[in-house]
Amino acid sequence: MPKPGFKSITVSEHVYDKFFKSYGRNKKGLELKGIRSFSGYLTSMMEEMTLRYETFAIHSPYMEKLSVDQNRVVLDNKRNRIAEVILKEGELQCLLDEKSDCVHVGFAYSLPELYNMDHKIKAPPHSAYGDTN
Numbered sequence: 570m571p572k573p574g575f576k577s578i579t580v581s582e583h584v585y586d587k588f589f590k591s592y593g594r595n596k597k598g599l600e601l602k603g604i605r606s607f608s609g610y611l612t613s614m615m616e617e618m619t620l621r622y623e624t625f626a627i628h629s630p631y632m633e634k635l636s637v638d639q640n641r642v643v644l645d646n647k648r649n650r651i652a653e654v655i656l657k658e659g660e661l662q663c664l665l666d667e668k669s670d671c672v673h674v675g676f677a678y679s680l681p682e683l684y685n686m687d688h689k690i691k692a693p694p695h696s697a698y699g700d701t702n
């Protein structure tokens with residue numbers, strides 16, 4: 570039984586193992602952040618996620634992903650105009666704002682496709698400004 574003020578949940582072994590491994594890999598860095606246990610790690614992850622969702626709940630109703638190709642995310646931010654976010658030297662940049670920390674970039678970071686894209690981008694640069702089909 571968890572101590573007062575705490576609740577326990579049950580997750581599949583697969584999920585547990587996955588997170589436990591990533592906890593193990595990041596242990597040193599986490600300790601620097603004051604995270605010294607696996608449950609502390611999960612708590613901090615959930616808090617971070619919640620924060621992210623809340624941020625996107627504010628901005629994302631106005632944003633829609635139009636397309637994701639090799640190094641580019643095209644967003645329609647409705648109230649305004651189309652925003653294009655490109656991946657350049659491992660960093661996302663918004664062509665509309667000419668910034669790397671605007672809401673479009675933030676939104677692009679939340680797209681899972683981006684991480685596949687990032688993987689691709691490590692290939693030779695000829696693929697960087699490739700064809701859009």
Ligand SMILES: [Zn+2]
Nearest residue numbers: 663666671673
């Ligand atoms: Zn922008």
